Amino acid sequence: MSDPTTPKNATPAQQPTAAERVAAEQLAIEQAHVDRVHTELAKATDRASLVEAEGLARGRTMRTGDVRDEEMSGLFERDALVFSSHKRRASLEMEHEGLVFGRLDLDHSMPDDGPAAGEVPQVDEVRYIGRLGVRDDDYEPLVVDWRAPAASAFYRATPVQPHKVVRRRVLRSRAEQVIGIEDDLMVPEPPEDLPVVGDGALMAALTRSRGGRMRDIVATIQQHQDEAIRAEARGVTLITGGPGTGKTVVALHRAAYLLYTDRRRYERGGVLVIGPSAAYTAYIERVLPTLGEDSVALRAAGDVVDGLTGTRLDSPAAAHVKGMLRIRKVLARAAKAPAPDAPEELRCFVSGHALRIGTAELQRIRNTVLRGVRRNDGAKAAREALAQAAWTQARSQMQGEILREDRERFFDRFEDSREVDAFMESWWRQVDPREVVLWLADAERLAAWARGVLSLEEQEALSASMQVALDTGTWSVADAALVDEVLARIGLPQVEVDTERGFYEIEELEDASQYGVSALKGGQGREETAYHQVTPTTAWEKLLHGSMEAPETYAHLLVDEAQDLSPMQWRMLGRRGRTASWTVVGDAAQASWPDAEEALAARDEAFGSLPRRSFHMDTNYRNASEIFAYAAEYIRRHEAEADIPQAVRETGIEPEEHTVAVSGAESGAWATAATESATELLDAVEGAIAVITPEAHRLDVEAATQELREQNPRVIVIDPMSTKGLEYDATVVVDPEEIVAESPGGARVLYVVFTRAAHRMVVLTEG
Numbered sequence: 001m002s003d004p005t006t007p008k009n010a011t012p013a014q015q016p017t018a019a020e021r022v023a024a025e026q027l028a029i030e031q032a033h034v035d036r037v038h039t040e041l042a043k044a045t046d047r048a049s050l051v052e053a054e055g056l057a058r059g060r061t062m063r064t065g066d067v068r069d070e071e072m073s074g075l076f077e078r079d080a081l082v083f084s085s086h087k088r089r090a091s092l093e094m095e096h097e098g099l100v101f102g103r104l105d106l107d108h109s110m111p112d113d114g115p116a117a118g119e120v121p122q123v124d125e126v127r128y129i130g131r132l133g134v135r136d137d138d139y140e141p142l143v144v145d146w147r148a149p150a151a152s153a154f155y156r157a158t159p160v161q162p163h164k165v166v167r168r169r170v171l172r173s174r175a176e177q178v179i180g181i182e183d184d185l186m187v188p189e190p191p192e193d194l195p196v197v198g199d200g201a202l203m204a205a206l207t208r209s210r211g212g213r214m215r216d217i218v219a220t221i222q223q224h225q226d227e228a229i230r231a232e233a234r235g236v237t238l239i240t241g242g243p244g245t246g247k248t249v250v251a252l253h254r255a256a257y258l259l260y261t262d263r264r265r266y267e268r269g270g271v272l273v274i275g276p277s278a279a280y281t282a283y284i285e286r287v288l289p290t291l292g293e294d295s296v297a298l299r300a301a302g303d304v305v306d307g308l309t310g311t312r313l314d315s316p317a318a319a320h321v322k323g324m325l326r327i328r329k330v331l332a333r334a335a336k337a338p339a340p341d342a343p344e345e346l347r348c349f350v351s352g353h354a355l356r357i358g359t360a361e362l363q364r365i366r367n368t369v370l371r372g373v374r375r376n377d378g379a380k381a382a383r384e385a386l387a388q389a390a391w392t393q394a395r396s397q398m399q400g401e402i403l404r405e406d407r408e409r410f411f412d413r414f415e416d417s418r419e420v421d422a423f424m425e426s427w428w429r430q431v432d433p434r435e436v437v438l439w440l441a442d443a444e445r446l447a448a449w450a451r452g453v454l455s456l457e458e459q460e461a462l463s464a465s466m467q468v469a470l471d472t473g474t475w476s477v478a479d480a481a482l483v484d485e486v487l488a489r490i491g492l493p494q495v496e497v498d499t500e501r502g503f504y505e506i507e508e509l510e511d512a513s514q515y516g517v518s519a520l521k522g523g524q525g526r527e528e529t530a531y532h533q534v535t536p537t538t539a540w541e542k543l544l545h546g547s548m549e550a551p552e553t554y555a556h557l558l559v560d561e562a563q564d565l566s567p568m569q570w571r572m573l574g575r576r577g578r579t580a581s582w583t584v585v586g587d588a589a590q591a592s593w594p595d596a597e598e599a600l601a602a603r604d605e606a607f608g609s610l611p612r613r614s615f616h617m618d619t620n621y622r623n624a625s626e627i628f629a630y631a632a633e634y635i636r637r638h639e640a641e642a643d644i645p646q647a648v649r650e651t652g653i654e655p656e657e658h659t660v661a662v663s664g665a666e667s668g669a670w671a672t673a674a675t676e677s678a679t680e681l682l683d684a685v686e687g688a689i690a691v692i693t694p695e696a697h698r699l700d701v702e703a704a705t706q707e708l709r710e711q712n713p714r715v716i717v718i719d720p721m722s723t724k725g726l727e728y729d730a731t732v733v734v735d736p737e738e739i740v741a742e743s744p745g746g747a748r749v750l751y752v753v754f755t756r757a758a759h760r761m762v763v764l765t766e767g
């Protein structure tokens with residue numbers, strides 16, 4: 001291990017400068033403290049089980065007003081067990097991710113708005129801030145958890161309002177080694193023995209290269225971000241702002257903060273983070289664990305409903321039909337319709353009467369029953385209504401006086417009839433909600449359900465997209481909300497209990513080949529449905545694989561890229577957030593959902609009467625200002641109302657535009673140009689490079705860059721919609737015009753694409 005006190009570039013011939021000597025001394029001081037913390041932690045880990053119980057008890061306390069900061073910090077500390085697993089992960093992390101990342105030098109006698117003119121503050125407390133709280137044997141705090149009230153000055157102090165902070169210091173570490181220091185001074189004149197080192201932590205953090213995963217920002221959370229993170233838990237917290245303003249990362253820190261302040265409520269009730277795609281959840285999945293929080297569920301919008309995972313993107317036309325509220329009417333009609341294999345009439349012989357109940361009568365019975373009960377819960381009511389209709393017919397065949405015994409005998413016989421059993425099994429069989437959505441592929445049936453609701457083009461787009469599901473055995477992202485809607489209408493498929501059987505007998509259903517289900521039968525009133533664990537082979541089996549569950553509810557829902565959610569998706573989330581508080585993050589100018597008004601109304605319905613508070617982020621921390629200026633100029637032309645943030649980091653490097661000579665529909669030229677640009681960028685940046693291509697050129701671009709990608713895994717090819725929420729060191733944007741033409745959000749999606757690069761961007765246009 002190299003000596004941290006030796007300046008990086010010193011050679012034996014060079015004497016370190018005075019500034020370098022000071023930096024090295026300061027580094028050594030901080031290293032000594034970090035070492036002490038790690039020694040205490042090792043001891044604490046040995047006492048782990050004891051501390052664990054204590055830690056859990058502490059986590060339950062809610063933050064209150066007047067308690068002293070230090071006392072509260074003690075209450076908020078986490079246990080060493082959490083740390084030990086965290087530590088293993090942290091040791092894999094790069095810089096900025098040390099356990100101790102901050103230090104405050106405080107002067108408690110300093111007024112809130114800073115020292116009087118000419119007065120030099122005197123430091124009377126040094127406080128370290130870290131990912132969790134650690135105390136020494138005498139219960140003196142060595143590090144304060146970043147979420148504790150005693151740490152808040154670290155994020156709130158500014159030269160205008162220092163909050164008693166003289167100097168704020170950020171420590172950069174690699175595992176347990178401190179490798180850098182960045183100071184911010186909060187007073188005009190520091191005490192003589194308080195040196196100031198580095199160029200400021202934020203700039204250092206923003207200049208670093210981007211890998212495939214988002215990182216936490218605990219060390220450099222800005223004041224306005226801190227306010228959103230620590231906002232009250234109840235109700236709805238809306239976080240808006242343009243691209244790269246830290247909305248996502250702030251929301252994730254907020255989730256960690258909520259867990260910290262009310263662990264019992266949020267761990268037990270559950271916190272769900274919903275993002276636009278699986279690529280997005282993979283991108284953010286490390287942030288919460290590096291903050292010591294493992295209990296948060298992350299799901300992509302297509303993966304919210306148990307029993308299906310929608311990853312495919314529909315055509316813009318199909319996505320639109322599936323997302324708007326009008327589709328509810330179509331689903332309601334489909335949910336009431338007989339299954340395609342249902343018999344059209346009942347013929348039976350009961351109590352000496354030959355009976356026939358025709359299609360119209362069956363439909364009338366079906367409609368009446370469904371007015372009072374959900375389809376999958378309605379078999380008993382349907383059978384009773386059928387018996388009643390049959391009795392009316394039988395009675396009309398009878399001569400003379402009809403006795404009460406005749407009636408009773410008829411109903412008993414009807415109940416015992418095997419013919420009726422067989423009829424009911426197919427006429428009112430249990431229906432999987434996923435199946436109902438797949439019925440929409442049948443253009444003829446769809447036409448009946450969509451009459452007066454969907455135009456012909458809309459019907460075509462819808463049935464064609466469901467046919468894609470049937471052909472490929474895959475769901476689209478938008479399908480999840482449709483299945484959830486049908487589930488809410490018809491209920492979960494139930495399997496009738498045969499009380500004569502014992503516990504846990506597995507019985508194949510007659511239509512198991514269709515469903516992929518078998519009934520797990522329990523004794524005495526237990527009703528459950530178990531699904532085969534066998535690997536599905538046909539497309540149909542794949543689509544219906546896995547058990548459907550009633551919507552799980554959560555204590556907190558964090559919705560990212562909320563501007564992309566359709567009204568139907570808001571309804572799906574609303575079912576999971578009936579008793580939840582919400583954090584909702586979005587930027588209208590990046591929306592891929594075209595009808596903002598309807599989506600807002602559905603969103604408001606999901607929130608109900610909960611109180612709301614809003615935070616607006618206006619600084620872009622992602623893009624070099626030259627790249628953002630290019631993107632901003634573009635979106636201003638297309639969305640006059642766009643919320644344009646201020647990018648804070650200049651690089652002096654403009655985005656490059658290259659023209660590509662293309663003939664006809666041929667994509668080869670795009671692919672060649674994309675490969676060349678990506679190759680050049682490999683030398684220009686250290687981190688991830690994304691080639692963002694529309695579907696029209698995807699196969700060519702993938703093929704042309706294959707070798708390059710195999711040799712350099714930091715180069716990837718991705719479609720425009722999947723880049724939502726993500727970022728890279730550099731991007732190659734292929735054929736912007738085609739991106740606009742293909743995307744449901746048109747120019748807004750291209751704006752997303754233009755704002756993904758932190759350091760370099762190359763745009764390939766048709767020449």
Ligand SMILES: Nc1ncnc2c1ncn2[C@@H]1O[C@H](COP(=O)(O)OP(=O)(O)OP(=O)(O)O)[C@@H](O)[C@H]1O
Pocket residue numbers: 202205206215216217220221222225241242243244245246247248249250587590621622724725726727755
């Ligand atoms: N205080 C901060 N310190 C360091 N980095 C920050 C800070 N705030 C934001 N960032 C960085 O800025 C980048 C953009 O953040 P984030 O992805 O959360 O923005 P966003 O508003 O959600 O963007 P978009 O709407 O474009 O998806 C990330 O790399 C994030 O780590």
